[in-house]
Each structure stands twice: as structure tokens, then as C-alpha cells.
Amino acid sequence: MISFILKSEPFSWKAHEGLRLAAASGITNDTNVIFTGDGIYTITKWRPEALGLASFEKMLEQMSMLNINFYAENSCIESRGLKPFEFIIEPKIISSEEVKEIISKSKAVLIW
Numbered sequence: 001m002i003s004f005i006l007k008s009e010p011f012s013w014k015a016h017e018g019l020r021l022a023a024a025s026g027i028t029n030d031t032n033v034i035f036t037g038d039g040i041y042t043i044t045k046w047r048p049e050a051l052g053l054a055s056f057e058k059m060l061e062q063m064s065m066l067n068i069n070f071y072a073e074n075s076c077i078e079s080r081g082l083k084p085f086e087f088i089i090e091p092k093i094i095s096s097e098e099v100k101e102i103i104s105k106s107k108a109v110l111i112w
Helices: 013-028 037-043 057-063 074-079 096-105
Strands: 002-006 031-035 068-073 092-094 108-111
Touching: 002 013, 002 037, 002 096, 013 031, 013 037, 013 057, 013 068, 031 037, 031 096, 037 068, 037 074, 057 068, 068 074, 068 096, 074 092, 092 096
Parallel strands: 002 031, 002 108, 031 068, 068 092
Antiparallel strands: none
16 A cells, blocks of 8 residues: 655645656555645645646546545644535545554555
């Protein structure tokens, strides 16, 4: 199992590259994508096109057809005042302890 942790803001190159690598990983591996910190904004219905950036919506939709599990850290959602209906996908909302458990079971962890 490979886990990708997206903790950077969505308007950086890190979010785009992290998701692209996770998508590639999901083709042949059990893959987790954990949204935490400012990375939680990656799955919100913000409008990246307004900044001249590509939308994550289609990429995330396609990734959901692969062997990829999406998670969002609850404390990051709450501290930013976000609600699950604001997300473009339906990640499993997990605690910080569950994030640690996923990381400990992963063969590789990549942080973006």
C-alpha cells in the first residue's frame, strides 16, 4: 500500500503533481490519498480556473475509478470551517489517529 499525503495548498504545483503520481500509483497499487492541512482545499468546490489553473474535479473523478482510497482529516476540516457538502468527492473522514494508522501500514508514504 502506498499513501500520498496532500498537505499543501491546492494552487501549488505540489497538489497537481501529488495527485498525478497518486493516479499513476493507483493503476497497479493499493493507494491512499490523505487530504490534510491546507491540502483539504484541494477537494473543495473552489474555482481554480479563476486563477488560470486546471480543475481537480475531472482528475479526482477519474481517480475514483482506480484502486484509490480518499481520506480527509477531520480536524483539518473542522478548523477551516468546511462541511462535507463542499467537497467535489466523498472522502472517508478520519481522525488524526486513523491517519497515523494508515501511515504505519503503508509501504511508502509520499508527502506533498
